[in-house]
Amino acid sequence: MSEMFIAKGDFPAIIERLMSRYRVYAPVKNGRHYEFAALKEAGAADLGFKNTRMSPKAIFYPQAERMFEYSLAKDDPEVNIVKETPKDFSPQVVLGIRPCDAKAFRLDDANFCSDKFKDPWWAQRRESTTLIGFACNSPSSTCFCTSVNTGPFDTTGLDAMLVDTGDGYALQVITEKGKNVLGILELKPAPAQVAGKVEELKASAEKSVATAFDPPAIAQQGTLDIFNAPIWDEIHFACLNCGTCTFMCPTCWCFDIQDEVQEGTKGDRLRLWDSCMFSLFTFHGSGHNPRSQKVQRVRQRFMHKLKYYQDKYGTGTACVGCGRCVQACPVNIDIRQVGRLMGSGCSCPA
Amino acid sequence: MSEWEPKVITFLCNWCSYGAADLAGVSRFQYPANIRIIRLPCTGRMNPKFILAALRHGADGVWVSGCHPGDCHYIEGNFYARRKFALLKTQLEYTGIIEPGRVHFSWISSAEATIFAEKARKVVEAIKALGPAQHFIKKQAEVA
Amino acid sequence: MQAYTEKIREAAKRLLAEKKVDGVIGFRKGTMPFMNEPFMAKTPEQADLLVWDGNCGINLANYLPKRTDKIAIVAKGCDSRNISIQILENQIKREQLHILGAPCKGMTDKRKIQDELDGKEILQAEEAGDKVKVSGRDFEKTFNRSEYLQENCAICIHRNPVISDEMLGEPVQEQQVERYEDIKQIEAMLPEEKRKHFDELIEPCIRCYACRSACPACYCPTCFVDESKPQWVGKTTDPTDTRTFHFLRAFHVAGRCSDCGACERSCPVGIKVREFTKKLEKEVKELYGYEAGMVQDLRPPLDVYRPDDPEPFL
Ligand code: SF4
Ligand code: SF4
Ligand code: SF4
Ligand code: SF4
Ligand code: FES
Numbered sequence: 001m002s003e004m005f006i007a008k009g010d011f012p013a014i015i016e017r018l019m020s021r022y023r024v025y026a027p028v029k030n031g032r033h034y035e036f037a038a039l040k041e042a043g044a045a046d047l048g049f050k051n052t053r054m055s056p057k058a059i060f061y062p063q064a065e066r067m068f069e070y071s072l073a074k075d076d077p078e079v080n081i082v083k084e085t086p087k088d089f090s091p092q093v094v095l096g097i098r099p100c101d102a103k104a105f106r107l108d109d110a111n112f113c114s115d116k117f118k119d120p121w122w123a124q125r126r127e128s129t130t131l132i133g134f135a136c137n138s139p140s141s142t143c144f145c146t147s148v149n150t151g152p153f154d155t156t157g158l159d160a161m162l163v164d165t166g167d168g169y170a171l172q173v174i175t176e177k178g179k180n181v182l183g184i185l186e187l188k189p190a191p192a193q194v195a196g197k198v199e200e201l202k203a204s205a206e207k208s209v210a211t212a213f214d215p216p217a218i219a220q221q222g223t224l225d226i227f228n229a230p231i232w233d234e235i236h237f238a239c240l241n242c243g244t245c246t247f248m249c250p251t252c253w254c255f256d257i258q259d260e261v262q263e264g265t266k267g268d269r270l271r272l273w274d275s276c277m278f279s280l281f282t283f284h285g286s287g288h289n290p291r292s293q294k295v296q297r298v299r300q301r302f303m304h305k306l307k308y309y310q311d312k313y314g315t316g317t318a319c320v321g322c323g324r325c326v327q328a329c330p331v332n333i334d335i336r337q338v339g340r341l342m343g344s345g346c347s348c349p350a
Numbered sequence: 351m352s353e354w355e356p357k358v359i360t361f362l363c364n365w366c367s368y369g370a371a372d373l374a375g376v377s378r379f380q381y382p383a384n385i386r387i388i389r390l391p392c393t394g395r396m397n398p399k400f401i402l403a404a405l406r407h408g409a410d411g412v413w414v415s416g417c418h419p420g421d422c423h424y425i426e427g428n429f430y431a432r433r434k435f436a437l438l439k440t441q442l443e444y445t446g447i448i449e450p451g452r453v454h455f456s457w458i459s460s461a462e463a464t465i466f467a468e469k470a471r472k473v474v475e476a477i478k479a480l481g482p483a484q485h486f487i488k489k490q491a492e493v494a
Numbered sequence: 495m496q497a498y499t500e501k502i503r504e505a506a507k508r509l510l511a512e513k514k515v516d517g518v519i520g521f522r523k524g525t526m527p528f529m530n531e532p533f534m535a536k537t538p539e540q541a542d543l544l545v546w547d548g549n550c551g552i553n554l555a556n557y558l559p560k561r562t563d564k565i566a567i568v569a570k571g572c573d574s575r576n577i578s579i580q581i582l583e584n585q586i587k588r589e590q591l592h593i594l595g596a597p598c599k600g601m602t603d604k605r606k607i608q609d610e611l612d613g614k615e616i617l618q619a620e621e622a623g624d625k626v627k628v629s630g631r632d633f634e635k636t637f638n639r640s641e642y643l644q645e646n647c648a649i650c651i652h653r654n655p656v657i658s659d660e661m662l663g664e665p666v667q668e669q670q671v672e673r674y675e676d677i678k679q680i681e682a683m684l685p686e687e688k689r690k691h692f693d694e695l696i697e698p699c700i701r702c703y704a705c706r707s708a709c710p711a712c713y714c715p716t717c718f719v720d721e722s723k724p725q726w727v728g729k730t731t732d733p734t735d736t737r738t739f740h741f742l743r744a745f746h747v748a749g750r751c752s753d754c755g756a757c758e759r760s761c762p763v764g765i766k767v768r769e770f771t772k773k774l775e776k777e778v779k780e781l782y783g784y785e786a787g788m789v790q791d792l793r794p795p796l797d798v799y800r801p802d803d804p805e806p807f808l
Pocket of ligand 5: 363416423425428
C-alpha cells in the first residue's frame with residue numbers, strides 16, 4: 001500500500017486534473033445538507049461534511065431509471081420491440097465517499113453483482129467507477145460502523161482513501177484501479193511522519209465510535225425466535241411506514257418496475273426505488289397482502305438488515321452503521337436500539 | 351406549421367349540460383370542435399384527479415359543466431361539487447399548475463343550448479389566448 | 495411544559511391500574527437530542543417512561559384511526575382538533591378515548607437551532623422553561639425556545655385543546671398573529687413566478703410520502719398514490735409526478751388540516767409542505783368560515799354545503 005500526500009492548497013487543482021479525464025462525483029453543500037453530485041467545477045467539492053444526507057447509492061442505482069423503451073406506433077417497423085435504453089458508462093470517480101458507504105456497495109453486490117446474477121447497469125457502473133474514500137476523523141454520534149464490521153478508516157470497499165491530516169490529505173492507494181486513476185496525478189510520496197499521524201487519527205476515530213449492538217448475538221439466535229419475539233409490538237408502534245429510512249439507506253436495494261406510455265405510441269420500462277415499509281410493496285395481484293400489517297413491515301426491515309442477510313451470506317449485517325436512518329426517522333426509531341433488543345435474547349428491557 | 355388548436359377536455363353532467371350539448375347539436379348551433387366531451391353522471395362525480403389527469407395527458411384546458419344549483423338530478427350533487435370547484439380552481443392557480451383561464455366551470459341546463467354554444471366559444475377562446483399548456487404535461491419521465 | 499410529564503405519568507398509571515384504558519399514547523424520551531418517540535404505555539410500569547417537553551411535535555392523533563381498544567391520549571391543541579375530525583369521520587369513537595389535554599406553548603424546531611451552530615453536531619439538549627441549552631464536543635449555547643418554534647407553532651392560534659377528559663394544566667394564552675403572510679406573498683406572484691416557486695420548493699422531494707404518513711388526516715383505505723387502476727400519480731421523480739402528488743395530498747386534507755406541522759416536521763429533506771395546505775385552510779376559512787376540528791358537531795366543509803355558497807369559480 002503506497003502513501004502519498006496532497007497539500008490542501010493543491011487539492012482543487014488535483015480535482016481539476018481528475019475532472020479532465022473522468023466524471024467526478026463529490027460531496028457538495030446544498031442548503032442545510034450535503035449530497036453527492038457530478039462536479040461542474042472543482043471548487044464545488046466540499047469535504048467539510050460529516051456525511052451526505054442521502055447515501056451515494058443513486059450513483060449506481062438511481063431512484064428512477066429508464067431500463068427499456070419501446071414503440072407502440074402501428075406504422076413503426078420496430079413496433080413492440082423492447083430495446084435497452086442506451087446509457088453512459090464512461091469512467092467516473094467518486095471522491096470523498098465515506099468508508100461505510102463504500103462498504104455498503106460491497107454488501108449490495110450480493111444482490112446486484114454476484115457470481116450468479118448480474119444487474120447489467122449496476123455492474124457496468126461499478127466497473128467504470130473508482131472510489132476514492134475519505135476517512136472519518138470525527139464520526140458523528142449516530143455512527144456505529146465499528147459495531148457492524150466496518151469502521152471510520154475501513155478501506156474494504158475503496159480503491160483509495162484520503163485522510164485529512166490537518167495541512168493536507170494523506171492518500172492511500174488500495175487497488176490497481178485506484179493506482180491507475182491516481183497515476184495521472186503525479187503525486188508526491190507522503191513525508192515520513194504522515195503514516196504515524198494517520199495511525200493516530202485512526203485510533204482516536206475508532207475509539208470515538210460507540211458500540212451499538214452485537215451482530216453475532218443476533219446471528220446466534222433462532223430466526224423464528226426473533227421473528228416471534230414480543231419486542232416488535234413496542235418497536236413498531238411509532239413507525240409511520242414512511243420509508244424514509246429505506247430511501248436514505250445505502251444498503252436498501254428494493255425496487256419496483258413500472259411501464260409508462262406517452263401519447264399511446266411510446267413506452268418506457270422504469271425501475272423505481274421501492275420500500276419494504278410500503279404496504280403496496282408486497283401487495284399481490286390477487287388482492288392478498290402477506291405483509292398487510294405495519295408490524296410485519298417494520299419487522300421485515302430490521303430482520304432483513306440484521307438477521308436474514310447475516311444468515312444468508314455470512315458476511316455480517318446488511319447495515320454499515322452510517323446512522324442515516326437514525327437521523328432521518330421522523331419518530332426516532334433507532335436501529336441501534338432495535339439491534340440491542342434483537343440480540344438480547346429478546347426480553348424487553350423496558 | 352398549421353395553426354395550433356387547443357384541446358379542451360369537457361366534463362358534462364348527464365342530465366343538464368350534456369343534454370344542452372346534444373340540443374345544440376340537434377339545433378345545428380355552431381360551437382368549436384376543440385371540446386372533447388366526457389359524460390359524468392353528475393358534477394358531484396367530478397374528482398380533482400380528473401382535471402389533473404387531463405392536464406397531465408396534454409389537455410390545454412378543462413371545462414366542467416352541470417345542472418344549475420337546485421336543479422341537480424340527484425338533488426345536491428352539485429352543491430357538494432361547488433365547494434370542491436371553488437377550492438380546486440384557486441389551488442390550481444395558486445400552485446402555478448395553470449394560469450387563470452385554463453379551467454372553467456359553468457351551470458347550463460338541458461334547455462340552454464344557445465348558452466352552451468356561447469360558453470363553448472368563450473372557453474375555447476380564453477384557452478386559445480393562453481397558448482398551448484406546457485407546464486403540467488407528463489412527457490417522457492425525466493429520469494436517469 | 496415538562497411539568498406535564500409528572501401529570502401524564504400519574505394519569506396514565508391511574509387509568510391503566512383502574513383498567514379504564516388499554517393503553518396510553520404519549521411520548522418516551524428519544525435517543526437523539528430534540529427527538530421523542532411516540533409510545534404507548536400498556537402497564538403502570540411503562541407509564542414511567544412517558545415524558546413531555548418541546549420535542550413532542552409529532553401529531554399523536556395519527557395513531558388512532560381504526561383502533562378498537564380503549565385509549566388515553568395526550569393531545570395538544572392541534573392534535574385535539576384532528577381527533578375531533580377523526581371522530582366525525584368515524585375513525586374512532588369518542589367513548590373509546592380518554593383525552594389528556596395539553597395546553598401548548600409550541601414545539602421546538604431543531605432545524606432552526608441547528609442552523610445557528612455552523613454545522614456543529616448537537617450531542618445534548620436540555621430544556622428548562624423557555625430555555626434550551628444545547629451542547630456538543632466543544633460548544634455550549636442557550637436558546638430561547640419561543641424564538642425557535644416550528645413555523646406552524648409560531649403562528650398557532652389554537653394552542654388549547656378543544657376536547658379533553660382531563661387537562662394537564664391551565665389554559666395558555668392564545669396568540670394574536672397574522673397567519674397567512676407567506677401565503678399572501680405567493681398569491682401576489684405572477685403565474686410564472688408561482689410555478690417556479692413551487693417547482694423549486696418540491697425539487698428535493700424524494701417521494702417517500704413521510705408527509706402523508708405523518709398526517710393525522712390521512713386515512714383513506716387506499717391512498718391515491720397507491721391506486722393503480724388507473725394510476726393517478728406516476729411513481730417516478732419526474733417533476734409532473736411530484737407536482738401531482740403534492741397537489742392532491744394537500745387537496746385531500748382541505749378543511750381537515752389543523753396545521754399541526756407533523757408533515758413538515760417529518761419531511762426528511764425539509765420541504766415546507768404547509769405552503770400547499772395553508773392556502774386551502776385560508777380559503778376554507780374565508781369562504782365557509784370553517785376551521786378544522788374546532789366544533790365537535792360540524793362536519794368538514796367538503797362534506798356539507800349551504801344553498802347560498804359562493805361561486806367564485808364561475
Ligand atoms: S440501516 Fe440505517 S444505519 Fe444501517 S446502513 Fe441503513 S441507513 Fe445506515
Ligand atoms: S423512517 Fe422511521 S417512521 Fe419512517 S418507515 Fe423508517 S422506521 Fe418507520
Ligand atoms: S416527506 Fe418530504 S420528501 Fe417525502 S414525499 Fe413528502 S415532501 Fe417529499
Ligand atoms: S397536512 Fe400536515 S399540518 Fe395538516 S393535519 Fe396533516 S400533518 Fe398536520
Ligand atoms: S345531475 Fe347534473 S349536476 Fe348533479
